[in-house]
Amino acid sequence: MEAGKSAEDVFNISRLYLYINDKAILRDITIKIPNNSIFGIMGPSGSGKSTLLKVLNRLIEIYDSKIKVDGKVLYFGKDIFRIDAIKLRKEVGMVFQQPNPFPHLSIYDNIAYPLKSHGIKEKREIKKIVEECLRKVGLWKEVYDRLNSPASQLSGGQQQRLTIARALALKPKVLLMDEPTSMIDIVNSQAIEKLITELKNEIAIVIVSHNPQQVARVADYVAFLYNGELVEWGSSNEIFTSPKNELTEKYVIGRIS
Incomplete structure (x- = not known):
């Protein structure tokens, strides 16, 4: 299925198969993910779903398992397996299901540390980026007067927004989000959904969710996976109003979960 035309595709996935310890986890996945x-x-x-996400920035390779990949995954036209993994992960940020700030670092240093690790040393520049990222995720007004407090003192939802701010600090071209709201309260979930819709003007976002209602609210394009296979993909409107596969329709209306 061809999705709507866009600027350059961020990812072009063609006939992707993934085997872990000789077991097929993903089978024949073909998707194009447009930019912005x-x-x-x-x-x-x-x-x-999550396995596919971890292929896109090659996090799948860090697991202590026998991994085999067949097919192609192109990132802006380049084979991701020929790109330096560290460089790729800088451009393809990741936010996990469980909020994972560095608990023993301050709120400020959670964002400053990765900046310093990537060669940014100027204190004024770091301070500016920290404030920009905290404002972007709606945290600045909540934490501006306690930036030196440990990140562990934040609520779960605040911690998740901090991890998003940390990911944005390195100015990624893509942000991968694995069930980013499943572990937090509804108020913070709504804040993150709002943030996601705002960020697409700057970067591409790939979000994994088991909640079709959330996907319908935020996504421009949707892929439905079932048992390691791609059932169908297309524009959000197509998938939610006129799916081509009966399995997709059953999932969307909640008859399978």
């Missing part, structure tokens, strides 16, 4: 868009990946638990 929100691409939702939905499906039941165990469908391969």
